[in-house]
Amino acid sequence: MADPIEDVVRALARPGRETSDFDLNPGIVLPAGRVLRPAAVLVPLIGGPRGLEVILTKRSSRLKHHPGQIAFPGGKVDETDANGIAAALRETHEEIGLPEDNVEILGTMAPHETVTGFTISPVLGRVRAKFEARAEAGEVDEVFAVPLSHVTDATKFAIERRRWRGEWRRYYVVPYGPYYIWGATARILRALADRMA
Template sequence: MTKDEFLLRFQSLSPTQYQHHRPLSKVHSSPRPLRDAAVLIGLVEREQQLQLVLTRRADHLKHHPGQVSFPGGKVEKHDLDVAETALRETHEELGIPPHKIKVIGALPSLNTVSSFSVVPVVAFIDASYQPIIDENEVAELFEVPASFILSPDALSSYSVTHKGVSHTIYGALFEQQFIWGVTAQILHALQRQLSI
């Protein structure tokens, strides 16, 4: 899929809703108020094929250590909107400046069990970007071909047990990286939107 093909399909279709199969990112039910957050679904075109930018979180982090994720984080008071949050967090985590990123839209917000309301911001990243990784937050950055991760066969359902309760989650294995949880749920929603 090229950048132009993605743009045409993404902007011509209404966003799909998330499918909840009792996942770990189930509908928020905690008494704590939701905190607003944003992540960046960053797409890079290389040789007329899109690549998706993902990270593996640092192993020492308190929340979700070692998991594959999009760059992002909570909305700060000084952020004008969720797009600015996603751009700021991407710059802080990966060293990619906002002028190398062009926002094209967003998916609906997704409420997580960790009490966040996460908005996935979709954007194109200039292929000339040079990452400067904040090792305090990110163990590594890698790119996944969009043709693989957005294909209907990429994501499978997995059954996991968390705190004694069985859950069904989405997941995909790319090389040595297992993509699951909220990241896979967001990818599944994007995949469904583009395939309608």
């Protein structure tokens, strides 16, 4: 039987492009010379009862940025981090208790720009062995997993809109059960879905 991770590795070998929270909103003019803060997230893939699954978090409602939203584990790249991969692994360990040496790095995707001024580097990694997830108090309310087959199926995505800073803004959503996956997380997953198609 083929290892399902091979489809992901093949997808990462295909060309990709940078994405943005503004992709579906071409009329928004971004300020010239804007300075984006570097961040990195881990897209952790683990074998589960529904096949290969993606581990996600529900962010604390008390956070300044993206409170209560569904997100990949990760965060800002610190000066002490060697690179985005190191930052993603460090933040993931802090947020959900996944040991860094339990992750096999598969590759990275092109950066994603957020409306909050970050440029996020998505890092895909295979979780080698099961681990006990531990949500970081104050930052993460819940750690859960969704089937990779769901979030890489383009037919599961929809485009919705809401008003943001006085303008209508369109964005991708890919709901799963009680989880409303949208914004940057959904956009990154859609980019992966496009590469896996």
